[in-house]
Amino acid sequence: MRLRLGPLQPERLIRKMLPRGLFGRSLLIVLVPMVVLQGVALQIFYGSHLDELSRRLAGAVAGEIGFMIDQIDRDPTRRTLVLQEADKHFTFRTVYLKNETLRHLPPPDAPGPVDTDLARALAQDVHRPFNVAWHTHPGILRVNIQMADGVMSVDVPRKRLFIGTLYIFLVWLIGSAVLLAALAALFLRTQVRGIRRLAEAAENFGMGRDHGPIRPEGAIEVRRAATAFNRMRERLRRFVSQRTTMLAGVSHDLRTPLTRLRLALAMQPSITPEDLQDMESDIADMERLIGIYLSFARGEGAEQALPTDLPDLLDDICATARRTGATINLSVADELTVTLRPEATRRAFTNLIDNARRHATQIWVSATRIGGSVQILIDDNGPGIPEQKRETLLKPFESDHPGGTGLGLSIARDIIIAHGGSILLLDRPGGGLRVVVELPG
Structure with missing residues (x-):
C-alpha cells in the first residue's frame, strides 16, 4: 500500500513550524532577512577575501622555507649561518636534527582553509617530504622537512598565517545580530502589548467583565483600534442602559392595567369565587410571562x-x-x-x-x-x-x-x-x- 503525500503537506509543515503569535512572527520577519544578509556577507568575506589572504600568507611562509632549503642545498657548509639569518629575518625558530627520520603526524585540524593552503604551498616550494604539527606549542606551528642527513624543524608563529580582522569581523557579525535582535524584540514587544491588551479588554467586555476603557498605546493603527474599542464600549453601555430604562417603562405600563383589571374583578359581586380565582390565575400567568419576556429581552448586561x-x-x-x-x-x-x-x-x-x-x-x-x-x-x-x-x-x-x-x-x-x-x-x-x-x- 502506497502513501501519497498531498501537494500541500510541505506548506502545512512550514505553517506548523512557524510561530503562532504576532510577536514571534514579527520577530521572524525581522531576523530572517538579517541572518540571510549576514550569511551572504560572511560567505563573500570567507569565500573570497579570506581565501585569497590565506593563500598569500601560506605562500609567503612556504617560499621562505623553500629559500632556506635552496641555500642549504647550494652550500651545506653554510647551513648554520643560513638558519641563523632566516630566524632573524623571518621570525622563525629552526632546529636541525641530524640523522633523524620524518615521523608520521595526524592530519591537521587548523580552522579554515589555512592547513590546505599551507600544505599546497609547501609541496610546491619544498619538493621534499614534510609534515606540519599544529598543536606542538601554543601560538606556534612546526614544519618538519626531511633533509638528506636529518630533519629540519621550523617553528612558525601562527600570526604569520592568520589575520586578526577575521575575528573582529565575526565578533561584529554576531554582536550586531544579537544587538539588532534585542532591539527588535524590545520594540515588537511594545507594539504587541497594545494588541494583546485590546484583545483581553474585548474578551472581558464580551464576558461581562468591564474594567473600564483601555489606554491606547503602540503604533498609530493600534491606538486607533483601542480608541474605536473605547467608543464602541461606551455606545454599547449607553444602548444597554437605554434599553433597560425602556423595558422598565414597558413593564410598568403593562402591569398597571393588569392591576386595575384585578381590582375591577375583585369588586364585581356577580362573579363567583371560582371564576374570580380562575381570572386571578390567568392574570398571574400573564404577569409571569411578561416577567420572563422582559428578562429575556433585558439580559444581564448591567451586572458585573x-x-x-x-x-x-x-x-x-x-x-x-x-x-x-x-x-x-x-x-x-x-x-x-x-x-x-x-x-x-x-x-x-x-x-x-x-x-x-x-x-x-x-x-x-x-x-x-x-x-x-x-x-x-x-x-x-x-x-x-x-x-x-x-x-x-x-x-x-x-x-x-x-x-x-x-x-x-x-x-x-x-x-x-x-x-x-x-x-x-x-x-x-x-x-x-x-x-x-x-x-x-
Whole structure:
C-alpha cells in the first residue's frame, strides 16, 4: 500500500513550524532577512577575501622555507649561518636534527582553509617530504622537512598565517545580530502589548467583565483600534442602559392595567369565587410571562462579573428547587471559585433545573474542575430529548412542554455563552437527559 503525500503537506509543515503569535512572527520577519544578509556577507568575506589572504600568507611562509632549503642545498657548509639569518629575518625558530627520520603526524585540524593552503604551498616550494604539527606549542606551528642527513624543524608563529580582522569581523557579525535582535524584540514587544491588551479588554467586555476603557498605546493603527474599542464600549453601555430604562417603562405600563383589571374583578359581586380565582390565575400567568419576556429581552448586561463560590451558589439554587418539591442530589468539589455574574448564573441554572423538574422525578447536579474550566452536569431520569430536537429547543420560543414559553433554555444558553462557556444536551447514561455546562475557570 502506497502513501501519497498531498501537494500541500510541505506548506502545512512550514505553517506548523512557524510561530503562532504576532510577536514571534514579527520577530521572524525581522531576523530572517538579517541572518540571510549576514550569511551572504560572511560567505563573500570567507569565500573570497579570506581565501585569497590565506593563500598569500601560506605562500609567503612556504617560499621562505623553500629559500632556506635552496641555500642549504647550494652550500651545506653554510647551513648554520643560513638558519641563523632566516630566524632573524623571518621570525622563525629552526632546529636541525641530524640523522633523524620524518615521523608520521595526524592530519591537521587548523580552522579554515589555512592547513590546505599551507600544505599546497609547501609541496610546491619544498619538493621534499614534510609534515606540519599544529598543536606542538601554543601560538606556534612546526614544519618538519626531511633533509638528506636529518630533519629540519621550523617553528612558525601562527600570526604569520592568520589575520586578526577575521575575528573582529565575526565578533561584529554576531554582536550586531544579537544587538539588532534585542532591539527588535524590545520594540515588537511594545507594539504587541497594545494588541494583546485590546484583545483581553474585548474578551472581558464580551464576558461581562468591564474594567473600564483601555489606554491606547503602540503604533498609530493600534491606538486607533483601542480608541474605536473605547467608543464602541461606551455606545454599547449607553444602548444597554437605554434599553433597560425602556423595558422598565414597558413593564410598568403593562402591569398597571393588569392591576386595575384585578381590582375591577375583585369588586364585581356577580362573579363567583371560582371564576374570580380562575381570572386571578390567568392574570398571574400573564404577569409571569411578561416577567420572563422582559428578562429575556433585558439580559444581564448591567451586572458585573465577580469571583463567586460556585458550590454555595449551586447549593442555594438546589435548596430553592427542593422547596418546590424537586428531588435533587448535589455533588460539588470544594474550593470552586469562578469569576461570573452571580444573579445571571443563578437564573441560568434555575431555568435548567426547572426544566429537568418538569420532566423528571430525580435530578443529579455535580461540578468539577477540568483543566482551565469548570464543568457542571445536570442529569435527570426523564424521557430525555431526541437528538434532532436538541438544538431547536435551545432557541427562543421553542418548547415541547404545554404552557411553556420556550425561553428557559434559551435564556440559560445566552447567559452561559456570555460568560465564555458552552452548553450541550446529551443522553444520560441509564436514560434521561444530561446537560453539560462548561464555564471558564
